[in-house]
Amino acid sequence: MPELPEVETVLRGLRKKINGMPICQLDSLYKGTVIYDKDIVQPLFPAEVTDYERRGKYIILHLASKNALIIHLRMTGKLIYTEEDNEEAKHVRALLSLTGCARVLFNDIRTFGKIIVTPESKISGYLPKLGPEPLSDEFDDKYLKAALHRKSAPIKNALLDQSIVAGLGNIYVCEILYRARINPETQANALTPAKLKQIVLHTKEVIAEAISKNGTSISDYRQVDDKRGEFQAFLQVYQKETCPKGHPVKRIKQAGRSSFYCPVCQK
């Protein structure tokens, strides 16, 4: 499932590829993938993209027509830029036509992904409550202490909660807790100030490193040029047999997802 670094990589790729070309058309090839708000500002297209924004795992393309496209990749969604006539490509659920034969295909095997077309004024109504961006200054140990104050859930689950911090998913939370040397089952509001500092520090570090490596391709995730990310080579516990120090990695279920951690390094 694409997390913040993957979504950020896709957004940067889109910006580079679209490069001022107007979006001329949006075709939906699968029922339910594209959702239109009833108050769209007409005419919707053609419209240039005036701003490329990301909030958590959501891509928001602001259009010159005062509308926006909110794109949520969910489990298996991919945005692939192409100049070839490959509409028959498998699992294409929607496509954005640019200039000439340039297009962005929304490919999604599991079909949970969505493209919401809305006036800019209604964007927030389509987003869930999202906590601060992990790379923002707002996300610091003071904020985290307050946010976790009443959370008796395990820290692993708390960090997956998008209303606490936006954009983190299973892979990066496993990696962050390994680097911070914290057991994923630790009660969130029982963490010491020193441990909270470690979480903030390593969250910023892991997310920044993953963006610089174009994200993690373990299953479906691809960049807009269909290339894989490279951060999977730098994972330390996620889906590993041993941690970098050679201890066996343990796998447990938390909130329905697999947590990987080292019982020796992460007390």
Ligand SMILES: [Zn+2]
């Ligand atoms: Zn270890």
